[in-house]
Amino acid sequence: DLEIEDIMAQKSWIHEYQIVGRKKPSELQPEPPIFRMRIFAKDTVKAKSRFWYFLSKYHKMKKTTGEILTVNEIFENKPQKLKNFAIWARYDSRSGTHNLYKEFRDVTRTGAVQQFYLDMAGRHRVRSRSAQIIQVQEISSTQCKRPNMVEFFNTNIKFPLPHRIQRTTNPSYRKRFRST
């Protein structure tokens, strides 16, 4: 039985969904072309919403004129292998909209995307609604550009933990909010 701390540590809130949809068949178009998107979202409801949001930007269809054929969750192939991810994204800042390239180290695509959203919130005050992920790609260590990634590509990596704050293990002393 997992405690909430375990759930929060292990899994990312974000899931990756494959959503397949098309315009509703009509007399003019009995077999409309089918479109597929990979959406990162916290649940299928949000995923379907984003699907229509993006699809209506590309094609002349929307939720009322279209139909979603399937929603499948895409799971990580190797969730225990540490990978480097490159994320291309587009975000709205207070003064305009910009493109972005960021790199993250994680074990799953969804973990990297979660890191991305937290990073954007922290560094640019960007809310998740204002960030659009264009592409998430696993890259090799030689392809990584960012120095904060490159410094971890060291087989003899070694660092101490200088500022260690002990956390209580006794469940009765665990608090939701700590003063230290």
Added chain:
Amino acid sequence: LSNSTMVFKRFVQIGRVARVNFGKDEGKLCVIVNVVDLGKVLVEGPIEYTGVNRQKISIKRLDLTDFVVKVPLGARAGTVKKALEADDIVNKFKQSSEGKKLEIQKARAEMNDFDRFKLMVAKKTRTRAVKVKLAELRKSG
């Protein structure tokens, strides 16, 4: 900077044996197999040997031990298990002062009322024996 002049003795490094101190795997040993970033590492038990699955875990949830095993970067379950068995880390940790302390703490936490009574009686007996001996020595000068 040689290790002997370093203030720090325990490092986050590939092969460092650590003890999980928070979560459902609390108290179990694992080996650091890769480093994600300054706050997280990839850790391997392996699950059949120490009970810790291969996972990304926060360094805050680990207590580093004195032990380091020789494993390559990203070593998988079989290699990690062999390395732990070769150095007999699990037993060595249990016999270390840290390991012994943990067992005592665990025993204390699992005491029932009768155990606490027995402990009280044992403490009293020991203190009495010491006091009696001390009184003897005082008398004899």
